[in-house]
Amino acid sequence: MAMQQRAVLTRGRVLIAAAEVFARTGFLAASMNDIVEAAGVTKGAVYFHFPSKEALAVAIVEEQFAQWPPMVAAIIEHSPDALTSVVALTYEVGSRFRDDILTTAGVRLSFERELVNAAMPTPFVGWVGILQELFGQARREGQLRSGLVPAATARALVGSFFGIQHVSEMLTNRNDLETRLDEFWRVFLIGVAAEPDWSGTQRAVRRVRAAVRRSPLHMDPDLD
Amino acid sequence: MAMQQRAVLTRGRVLIAAAEVFARTGFLAASMNDIVEAAGVTKGAVYFHFPSKEALAVAIVEEQFAQWPPMVAAIIEHSPDALTSVVALTYEVGSRFRDDILTTAGVRLSFERELVNAAMPTPFVGWVGILQELFGQARREGQLRSGLVPAATARALVGSFFGIQHVSEMLTNRNDLETRLDEFWRVFLIGVAAEPDWSGTQRAVRRVRAAVRRSPLHMDPDLD
DNA sequence: CTCAATAAACCGACTGGTCGGCATGGCGGG
């Protein structure tokens, strides 16, 4: 019943190779021959595991979407308060955007979803929901500047984060993303927090990220 | 010596048709046949005016870049202070992103510049320069919150604006862009301004935009 | 004996771009 070890290995190689090619050249410019070559397998092997180029793309995007909930949970669990969760979230997500190939490709494919002729989850709305919740909790904790609407603030943050990440990607291949997030939060936190304390927040975020990295969710999920 | 009237007409039709197609489907997915059909001319006509698909794209992008300096100048001229200029700028640029086909296409082509095999101006850096200058002036006018670095603030704003605009485009075809900018500035202005006054700024921005729309730069530039 | 994969030939659709030729408009000469 279960796939042979060899099969899951090949499938993984194909998926990662496809992610690399998609991340580098986008969906349309990526040819199946490119992916086949990058994966070091043959065309037959690729089409054995994935019926089409589109299927490859949605597999990557779905894998990307599935990885967020556990990460969000881990951050919330290790955060002292909701506002710290929000800030830490942007840095953690940013680092995945830069370092995790499947994420990088998934983001790009979501970006190009109109070109991929297949059903893909709508980007952004999930994040807006999560952040809206967190901002709501921050208000209940007395951390949110009075007069701010959680939903509107969440929308503003999601848009801003995406743009900052994108500009960083275009200009420096996301190498300066952390710095840019610093620059952003230096301004934005003052507008968001009831009692802004940038350096205090920075320290808290560092602690949270360290704790999350030590958490079991960062172990290889292929073990179970 | 001069082009025949017929020629400039056809050229214009082709350029606008190309902008429509590029804006809708992107550079790679847009076929020359699509553009030919949308323009209501023949392939020969298109290739008479533009040597390649790439040339079409750079023509659109260059036209887009060229339109900004006069707009920026007009806004600065009609603004009471630098900070108002900055805010008004985001709204004006946003409305062009939504309404001006050549701009819409130019923006999209700039994102996809790696796919277009031709030299195109780097996006964002020009805007960062302009905003950095304006934030510097705002500081001299005592409007900037102390401790803020103009360059960093400019980078944060450019990224944020881009993201907000993009999210609005993906979710509502930019129909709610003004609302989203409102939501953004409600937070961001508090972080930026020395003495934040959102409703006052809103009124000032409305006045500036009205004045700019009445200015001669909004007349048809084909008259001279 | 089935599952997983190789290797290479092959298909139809479609792409960006070309090319020889036709039409048209403006200009110099009568």
Add this chain to the structure above:
DNA sequence: CCCGCCATGCCGACCAGTCGGTTTATTGAG
């Protein structure tokens, strides 16, 4: 005022090549 001419502007069938995907026969691995 008109005529004839030729560069400019435009036409559209056509080309070579690439793409995603299929099919074939063959062969290790569990």
